[in-house]
Amino acid sequence: MPLSEIVNIFAGNPLDRAGERRGDASWIAEKLEDPQSLAVAVWNGKVLVEDSPSADDEPTGVQIAYLRADMAKELAGTDERLLFMGLWKDIAVFAVDLEGAADPSEGALQGLGRFEELRGAAATLPAPDAGILATAKSMFEWRRKHPFCANCGNKSDVVDGGWKRICPSCHAEHFPRTDPVAIMLAVHGGKCLLGRQAAWPAGMFSALAGFVEPGETIEEACARELKEEAGLVATKVRYHSSQPWPFPASLMMGMIAEVDSDQAAPDQTELEAVRWFDKDEAKALIRGEIEDAFAPPTLAIAHQLIKTWCESED
Numbered sequence: 001m002p003l004s005e006i007v008n009i010f011a012g013n014p015l016d017r018a019g020e021r022r023g024d025a026s027w028i029a030e031k032l033e034d035p036q037s038l039a040v041a042v043w044n045g046k047v048l049v050e051d052s053p054s055a056d057d058e059p060t061g062v063q064i065a066y067l068r069a070d071m072a073k074e075l076a077g078t079d080e081r082l083l084f085m086g087l088w089k090d091i092a093v094f095a096v097d098l099e100g101a102a103d104p105s106e107g108a109l110q111g112l113g114r115f116e117e118l119r120g121a122a123a124t125l126p127a128p129d130a131g132i133l134a135t136a137k138s139m140f141e142w143r144r145k146h147p148f149c150a151n152c153g154n155k156s157d158v159v160d161g162g163w164k165r166i167c168p169s170c171h172a173e174h175f176p177r178t179d180p181v182a183i184m185l186a187v188h189g190g191k192c193l194l195g196r197q198a199a200w201p202a203g204m205f206s207a208l209a210g211f212v213e214p215g216e217t218i219e220e221a222c223a224r225e226l227k228e229e230a231g232l233v234a235t236k237v238r239y240h241s242s243q244p245w246p247f248p249a250s251l252m253m254g255m256i257a258e259v260d261s262d263q264a265a266p267d268q269t270e271l272e273a274v275r276w277f278d279k280d281e282a283k284a285l286i287r288g289e290i291e292d293a294f295a296p297p298t299l300a301i302a303h304q305l306i307k308t309w310c311e312s313e314d
Contacts, residue, residue, distance in 0.1 A: 006308075008243035008252075009122055009299040013131035015086035015093055022160040028084055031092035032073045038091060039072030040064055040136050043098040046115035047133045048105065049125070061124030064132065065113025072096035075108060080147075083139050084161030085132065095136035097143070118246065122299045134246040139163075141248035142176045150174065177249060182221040183209035184255045185305040186232055188262050191278050192309055193230065194285075194295075195271040203293050205275055205285070207302040209252070218253045229270045232259040240308060243301040254301045256309055282310035 021027055031037050041048035050065040067075075069092065076082045076096045083095040098104050105114050118137055122130050139162065149156045149167035156165040156174060165174040185207045186193040194205035210225035212218055223234040240254040264274045275293070277285060286295045286306055296302040 004241060006241035006304065007127070008241055008301050008304060009127065010130050010134040010244045010246060011242070012127050013086075013135050014128040015088055015132060015135075017086040018084075019163075021087075022084060022163050028092075028161050031084075032069050032082075032094065034092065035068065035070065036091055037069035037094065038066045038088075039069045039094040039096050040085070040133060041067055041072065041075075041096050041098060041104070041109065041113075041115075042133075042136055042140055043104055043115045044100075045117075045137065045141070047118050047121060047137065048109065048113045049116050049121055050113040052124070052126075061126075062116070062121050063126060064129045067096070067109070067112065069094045075104070079158045079162070080143070082162060083136060083143075084163075085136065093132070095140070097140040119299070123297070131244075134244050138178075138244065138246040138249040139176060141246070145248075146174060146177070178244075179250045180212040180218070180221075181209055181245070181250045181252050182212055182218050182225060182255065183207050183252050183301060183305070184222045184226065184237070184257045185302075185309055186226055186230065186234075186257050186259045186264075187309060188259045191262065191276040192282055192306065193232070193259075193262075193264055193274055193276055194306070195230065195266060195274045197270065198272045204296065205293050206296045206300070207254075207305050208271070209302075210270075212253075218255070222255050222257055226257060226259060229267050230264040230274055231267075232261065232264055234258065235260050240305055241301065245301075252301045254305050256305065279310045282306055286310070 048065045049062040052061045052063045054060045072094055081097040085093040085095050149172055151172040152170040154167055154169040156167045159166050195208050196205050208229050212221040219237040222237050226232045226234050234257045236258040238256045243252040245252045266274045284290050
């Protein structure tokens with residue numbers, strides 16, 4: 001059962017993470033050899049999917065293309081490339097991280113699916129599948145970028161089914177990193193503010209956002225970012241929802257922020273332009289009906305912030 005009325009894409013991983021099992025190396029080894037255990041595959045950040053079945057045999061989307069866990073173990077070669085994801089009822093689910101120039105779906109995994117970018121596949125993935133794949137992608141991104149001990153610099157070892165690293169030299173423990181991001185829709189006088197970065201596709205406008213700094217609440221980060229990027233002063237901040245964002249591993253914390261004026265100015269560092277939209281314009285924006293502007297895709301929490309605000313009565 002959802003814990004919130006708003007469940008964003010990449011949230012809702014249905015697996016029992018079974019944290020109490022992660023430290024049992026013999027149990028994990030046994031499950032890797034169990035013919036009923038399953039695995040998802042990630043190759044150079046892409047995820048293995050297949051067409052979803054439908055009543056008329058016409059594909060309507062994609063779904064996870066599962067492998068047998070013992071096959072994933074063989075492909076991995078070492079624990080560095082394996083992750084215990086959790087349990088689906090009594091079935092253990094793992095993930096395997098593959099690298100290299102050669103596409104495994106044209107080699108060892110031929111006929112078992114195809115690799116696609118998660119950002120694109122998410123549009124038609126079932127929500128539970130998107131949550132599972134987002135977890136695997138984020139975890140492998142962390143492990144790939146943090147193989148060495150941040151305390152002494154020596155190579156660290158994978159333990160706890162892939163959810164922790166321990167340095168054999170200084171015994172420091174290292175845990176997966178998630179970067180907290182405040183993302184906010186500024187509103188004033190019946191209008192909402194959207195901005196755009198120079199690197200984005202021409203015409204794309206989105207909610208403002210920034211990383212939460214040490215010693216800040218998410219509300220304080222929201223207010224600081226609004227001031228820094230658009231010169232606006234927040235007077236009230238309301239939490240909306242959160243979203244795991246596996247590009248590479250952030251937690252987007254969405255808010256709607258009332259500001260004290262409509263005198264916004266882009267800082268020309270983070271933002272090159274800002275623009276106010278009233279509710280009718282915001283509705284047209286998310287429907288793709290404004291000629292010179294468009295909203296982020298539905299998979300992004302920014303889209304949901306705009307949608308919530310423009311459909312609200314206040």
